[in-house]
Amino acid sequence: MVDLNRRSLIATSTAAALGASVAGVASASESEIPEGDTPGAPSVRGGLKRFSTTAFGAEVTGPFVFEDGSLLYSLQHPEAANPEPFGRAAVGYFSGFNFEFDGNNDDFPEVGIPDTQEKQRRVRSAAGQYEVLVQGREPIGGGDELLGVTQTPDGTDITQSNFAGTQYGAAATNPDCNQFVPTDEDGTEGYLFTNWENSPGNISRVFISQDADGEWSADPEDAMNLPNTEAFRELGGTRINCYGDLSPWETPVSSEENYAHPRVSLTNTVGDVVDAGSGEGLLGACQFWNRPNPSAIQSAVDEYDEVDGWYIQGYWAMTGVEFLAYYLGADPVDQADESNDLTPIGDVYPNPYRYGYHVDFREPTAEEPDPMKYWVAGRASWEAPDFLGDERTLYGCSDGDSKGIYKFVAADPIPSYDDTDDIEGTLYAPKITNDAANAAEAGERNSPADTNLEVEWIPLGRATNGEVESWVAEYDDVTQVDYLTTHTEYDADDLGQEVAYGDAVREADLEVIENGNRNYITNEEIVEWAAQYEADGPDGVDEALRRVPFLETRAAAKEIGASIEFNKAEGVDSVDGAGPGDFVYFGISEFNDDLADETGDVQMDRVDGGVVYRAELEPDYNVSTLEPVITGPDFTDGPEDADDALRNIDNVYAMRDGRVLCCEDGFGGPSRSYPNDGLYVFQPNVQVDVESLAIGYGRTGEAALSASALPTGFSGAAVSVSVSDPDVAAITGVEFPDALGLTESEVSDDGSSATVRVADTDRSVEAGGRNVPLATLTLRGDGTGTADLEVDIDRMDDEAGTAIDANARTGVLVTGPPTVTGGAAPTDPDGDGLYEDLNGNGRLDYEDIEILFDNFESDSVRLNESAYDFNENGQLDFDDVVDLYEEVN
Incomplete structure (x- = not known):
């Protein structure tokens, strides 16, 4: 992302940084990066290796990896004084490099730090030439x-040479996300979609192709700026x-980073404004959106x-709003000089x-793709x-200070809707719930490097x-005159x-x-929505107020106590088609300000260099635990700590072999001996799950x-699994995949634990394999409740006999209630821990509602509260019957 405000503050320090020289090349790992003032900063749970450094003044943005493993990224706003073509x-x-997709960072040599001016002025890699x-x-x-470059309806380029006024970054200087949509079966030709981070915004489509030698080229004749089409102009x-994503249905998605949307500044809420009777000291930029010369507020x-x-x-971020008006066809206002009057x-x-919003092109190869x-x-x-593999679940990161990460879940797979208006x-x-994230009141602050974030949605x-x-659309006709x-x-x-x-x-x-901008949703409407929400839930608000959380998402979430305190949430990605058991990675560029102050749900040590979290997808595609896997340096750290650590994560890109490309957005900041941002590759530790x-x-x-x-192969392992509460369930047996040559298991007499030992004597497990089965445990439900399935790794070796650095991950076991009717036992069809299928036929139907209603006072229901608490209020009541009925309907 392009943070013009922050960048202006650090510009004066970059000249001094240019030319600074500290020799050294190092691959980062948990043991090799020393700690700074905050424990664990910097550190990595796995391997981290620098692939490239970019040219002076530029961020690393828009990585994309083709099917053959070749890599591209954007050179975003480099300094013009760099030598061609890097200016x-x-x-x-x-050129000349392809990832091998074996999960191992040995497929490229690490590039050294840019310790001379010549190195700092170029895009560099030790694995291929940037073309x-x-x-x-x-x-x-x-x-x-x-x-x-975006144009007016009459075809005039919207640049500061043609129009006076402010513009969010000079036109066509900020390329970001890249997504490739092939037009042939081999993936050697197709359309490259590129975001241009400006206002008015732009998304270009260029035809590119790969020759027999693996070299890519672009055809500028077969290229277009999509916002200059009538379909896009009609959309506004x-x-x-x-950044963006390539959806599971193979369409490019572009995200709008509308930094001007805050109604209130930083940690304030709209309720604070209403209570104070004035917005003085509280209001954010969007209240002045339609003010003449809005960026001068x-x-x-x-x-x-x-x-x-x-x-x-x-x-x-109000810069460029008036240029957006010209894009829509407005007559330019009378401006005597470069600044708007x-x-x-x-x-x-x-x-x-x-x-x-997120913009999708549902027919990306059409002559003129229509956006939605x-x-x-x-x-x-x-x-x-x-967008995840269920084609229903979407996680998103909102960049900036005191912002949120959000989730959207569609009722049906998104591509199944013939009319995108019907997507429901x-x-x-998010709500961060664990005490460890908020221990400041107890007189301590935990390190984000060592502390998970537990999330409820x-x-x-x-x-x-x-x-x-x-x-x-009800606000389409509002102008500056209305202000x-x-x-x-x-x-x-x-x-x-x-x-x-x-x-x-x-x-x-x-x-x-004093009283808020009355041309748009008012402060009073947001506060009233929150009051009705607290009284009757999200479905109980007046029809006129249903719009509030969708049009004023940040303000609404803050008003009901959500944890809107992330600072610069700049990346989220998972492997293509991600499903349960896969990881979603979240990049938080800076762990400071509202994450490290005296208020809110998160109060921990600050790490200005940021944190990369990962979260395992649960059976319903929910994530509930954000686990730190990369922690950046403190800005009090010196070059010996910061030169080879990931600093200020921007885009994250999960490759199909489980590795993650990590892009930096920290140009010219403190700590390092050089100013350049880089592209790193994160190799996760082996996870036994x-x-x-x-x-x-x-x-x-x-x-x-x-x-x-198993990026380095596998020769054998000894692993034990135990049930934390033996009264809930018992392990009754162990089976092994046929591919493993030697196997052995031992189950304890009470079924509380099992030890498995395996050896791959036939070398059947290939290096680079993902989700490799080791054993299958059979468990019997002995009592209603929940227990952990705890994993302990005694030893695990790669194909050369070297010990594998592996992490163990705990599973969750839920045993359902006994039969209600005397027939089949209830089941949990969607894996959410609630037993909707009371008649045990494997699905939810009307008979299940009748059974619950008729047996509501029975012991089989009353003694299994957690199984039937469908409204999730911590108790059994008739609203649980109503909620189950609404699920059927």
């Missing part, structure tokens, strides 16, 4: 357009297109005698509720989405995509004639500070014991 924004690939495919502002499509266009507030100035979060735009103006936005998945400063689902916000609301867009006439006593005829624009803007600003399992009372089930990946 202009570009997308390039590494430029496309560069911003190059002519495309016959010369009528420039790559990455796009802005600040950051910060300097205006600082100058007004009537209020004490404060930091208006997101004000700097206060003449209001009154004919066409962008609707703020049209920006801050996931309005129903929430509005934020989206850095990245991750529930939007969720709070439902914000349920709607269809079409419903949300209809709510959005003045709504918040002053003047009418449109007065402005610029009887009343100077400056006087009207000042009066309107002070009114908005026992499958979680739900079984009925008195029944048996099987749980697989497996290794997540």
Whole structure:
């Protein structure tokens, strides 16, 4: 992502950093990186190896790995003084290199740190030569357009040379996400979709192909800027297109990082504004969206005698909003110099509720692909989405200070909807619940390197995509003139004639500070939505208020106590088609500010270099535990700690062999001896995992014991599994895959534990294998309840006999209740720990509701509260019957 505000603060330090020299090359591992002031910072649970450093001034963004293992990434906003071709924004690939997809970082040599000016001015790798495919502002499509440059409806390029005013980054200087959609079976030709992180935003599509020697080339004649099509313009266009995803249905998705969306700054809530009777010191940028010259609100507030100035979060991201109006066809306002004066735009103006979504191209190879936005998945400063293999679940990261990670779950697989307006689902916000994340009140602060985050997901609301867009459309006709006439006593005829624009803007600003912007959803509506939510739940709010969590996602989530305190959540990804047992990786670029202050659900030591978390997908594609696997350096650390550690994670990209590409966005910051960002490859430790399992009372089930990946092969292992509560279940047997030559097991007399020993005498387990089965345990449910299946690794060796550094992961066992009817025992069809199938026929139907109702006072129900608490309020009541009925309907 491009953080213009932060970047301006560090610009003065980069010149001094250029040319600094400390020799040394090191691969990072948990034992090799010394700790800083915060315990465990920096550290890695696995291997970390630097693949590339980028050119001076640039971030590493938009990695993509092709089917043959070749790699490309974007050269985002490099300094113009770099030698060609590294002085202009570009997308390039590494010629002569291919990942081998064996899960092992031995397939490339590590590149050293850039310890000279010549090295710092170039894109470098020890595994292949960076070759430029496309560069911003190059002519495309016959010369009528420039790559990455958005145009007005009459075909005028929207650049600062053609229009006066502010622009979010110079046009076509910020290429970010890249996604490739092949048009042939071999994956050697197709369309490259690239995000351009500007306002107006852009997504380009360029045809590229690979020759017999493995070299890629682009065809600028077969290229287009998608926002310049009528279909995209009718949607309202796009802005600040950051990272994205390639969906499981093979469509490119672009995320809008609308940094200007905060209603309130930092940790404040809308309720704070209403309680105070004023937004002074509290409001965020979006309250001034339709103000003439909106990005100047910060300097205006600082100058007004009537209020004490404060930091208006997101004000700097208002740059480019008026250029977005020109994209939509507005007449340029009368501007005498490079800065916008206060003449209001009154004919066409962008609707703020049209920006801050994920954009999908459902027919990416069509002559002109039509875009659609996931309005129903929430509005934020989206850095990245991750669509999972169930084709229903989406995780997203909202970049910036005091922001959230969110989840959306569709009612049905998303590609199954013929009309995207019909996509229906529930939007969720996170709640961090574990005491270890918030131990400051007890007089201690835990290190984020050593502390998991336990997450519960709070439902914000349920709607269809079409419903949300209809709510959005109600604000389409609001302009800058409305900002003045709504918040002053003047009418449109007065402005610029009887009343100077400056006087009207000042009066309107002070009114908005006092009572909020009445042109959009009001503060009072958000507070009322929260009150009704607390009283009656997300489905019990008035129809007119259902829009609130979808259009004002951050404000709504904060109002009901969600943990909206992540700082710069910049990455989320999992392997393509990820399913239960796979990992989702979350990149938090900086672990500071609201994560390390005295308030909120997370109060831990700060690590300015950030943290990468991973979370295992559960059977229902939920994640409930974020486990730190990479911790960056403290900014008090010196080069000896920071030079070879991952700093300020940006994009994360999970390759199909389980390794993760980690991109940096920390250019010019402290700690290192050099200013350049890099691309690192994370090789996770081997994970030995026992499958979680739900079984009925008195029944048996099987749980697989497996290794997540074996990049260096496998010769044998000795592993034990134990049941934490033997009263819940017992291990009754062990079976082994036929491929393993020598096997042995021993089950304790009470069934509380089993030890397995295996040897791969036939060398049947290949290096690079993923999810390799080691054994299958049979368990019997002896009592209703939950127990952990705990794994202990005695020894595990690779094919050379060297000990494998492996982690054990605990599984969860749920034993269901005994029969209610005297027939079959109830089952848990969706694996959520609740036993919806009371008649034991394997599905939820009306008979299950009748059984629960008729037997509600029986011991078989009352003594198994956790199995039938469908409304999850911690007790059994008739609302559980109602909730089960609603599941059927």
